[in-house]
Amino acid sequence: xxxxxxxxxxxxxxxxxxxxxxxxxxxxxxxxxxxxxxxxxxxxxxxxxxxxxxxxxxxxxxxxxxxxxxxxxxxxxxxxxxxxxxxxxxxxxxxxxxxxxxxxxxxxxxxxxxxxxxxxxxxxxxxxxxxxxxxxxxxxxxxxxxxxxxxxxxxxxxxxxxxxxxxxxxxxxxxxxxxxxxxxxxxxxxxxxxxxxxxxxxxxxxxxxxxxxxxxxxxxxxxxxxxxxxxxxxxxxxxxxxxxxxxxxxxxxxxxxxxxxxxxxxxxxxxxxxxxxxxxxxxxxxxxxxxxxxxxxxxxxxxxxxxxxxxxxxxxxxxxxxxxxxxxxxxxxx
Numbered sequence: 001x002x003x004x005x006x007x008x009x010x011x012x013x014x015x016x017x018x019x020x021x022x023x024x025x026x027x028x029x030x031x032x033x034x035x036x037x038x039x040x041x042x043x044x045x046x047x048x049x050x051x052x053x054x055x056x057x058x059x060x061x062x063x064x065x066x067x068x069x070x071x072x073x074x075x076x077x078x079x080x081x082x083x084x085x086x087x088x089x090x091x092x093x094x095x096x097x098x099x100x101x102x103x104x105x106x107x108x109x110x111x112x113x114x115x116x117x118x119x120x121x122x123x124x125x126x127x128x129x130x131x132x133x134x135x136x137x138x139x140x141x142x143x144x145x146x147x148x149x150x151x152x153x154x155x156x157x158x159x160x161x162x163x164x165x166x167x168x169x170x171x172x173x174x175x176x177x178x179x180x181x182x183x184x185x186x187x188x189x190x191x192x193x194x195x196x197x198x199x200x201x202x203x204x205x206x207x208x209x210x211x212x213x214x215x216x217x218x219x220x221x222x223x224x225x226x227x228x229x230x231x232x233x234x235x236x237x238x239x240x241x242x243x244x245x246x247x248x249x250x251x252x253x254x255x256x257x258x259x260x261x262x263x264x265x266x267x268x269x270x271x272x273x274x275x276x277x278x279x280x281x282x283x284x285x286x287x288x289x290x291x292x293x294x295x296x297x298x299x300x301x302x303x304x305x306x307x308x309x310x311x312x313x314x315x316x317x318x319x320x321x322x323x324x325x326x327x328x329x330x331x332x333x334x
Contacts, residue, residue: 003259010262012059014142014269018077021273026070029280033059033066036283039300047214048134051119051223054112055282057104057139062279064101068094069276085164092154094165099153099180103146105279106189109230111138113196116227120220121201186242193231200224222292229289242277 036059039046046052072094076082084091118130156172159165167173204224244267284295 001014007258007262008264010259014262014266015077017266018073018269018273021240022070022073022077025273025280026066026074026283030063032280032283033063035297036286039297042304043296044145044299045219045296048132049219049223049226050132051112051115053132053135053139054108054115055226056114058108059282061101061104061108062282065098065105065279066276067102076332081325082164085159088159091159091165092157095153095157097151100150101281102185104142104187105148106234107142107146108139109227109234110189110192110196111135111142113193113200113227113231116200116220116224117196117203120200121226123204124202143178155181181245182242186238190235190238194235197224197231218292226286226293229285230232230282233281233285237278239276241271244271281331 037056040052040059042045042054070081072084084094115130115135118126121127152172156167156169157165158168160168167176201224204221248264249270287297
């Protein structure tokens, strides 16, 4: 088989992978994040809990991340149409919104692990620091900071005839690659979330010694397990993307081999898609890690929402059957 044929096959495989994986992750991710929001805002046990507040915020911005990333991928690979390469306004706005949502989500994961560390601490003063008021303040700072931080993306992204919508300024391109992606989007959130999750897990193992109501203990155990599995998942999906990104930074200018370029593009698509599972899989992780969460979902969907819908349908049907015919209609009929 010739090199040209191999390149064509790899390109087709890469394109088909992007199309199907984008549809699957987008649909499952949106459904999962919406179910997160419905569950955590509907059940009484989760209301006014600061860790749950972080999870709700993360679910909202994760929906934004998935929509912006995968709708663009689907348009490009199915219709060969990319609005970012046509509209200079969208070329500048898209990366601003996209990176804002991504960074808010990652920071929120760090905050949730930090909050669980505080709420499960053996020290009373640290437990007192964990409050919904603090969570709202940190979330406001989180959102405000990353919105302001993303403004340079709108400044330095430009459209060229060769590469489309891209960063032209070499200084900002260096910052984006080595500081934003590597450190702010990689090392810092991974280390921060991992450290506080491990401390939380250590605290919750000895939580029985504290003078805390049993309902609160069970909730803390559940939330700690959910946060821990979320952080572990973030670590797993980030490593392949990070390692291959480091590889591409060191080899991108060293080859003109079309076959190697096609293979690297395929691996890039696979690792980046795998990374975006971080923004789509939280609901399914919570279901997997917590039997109690599965029971809560079952109760909410089938005993509350479905029962209410069934009662409304039954009520409307009963009303229609028992309606009294107006006298005017009876006289007209006679």
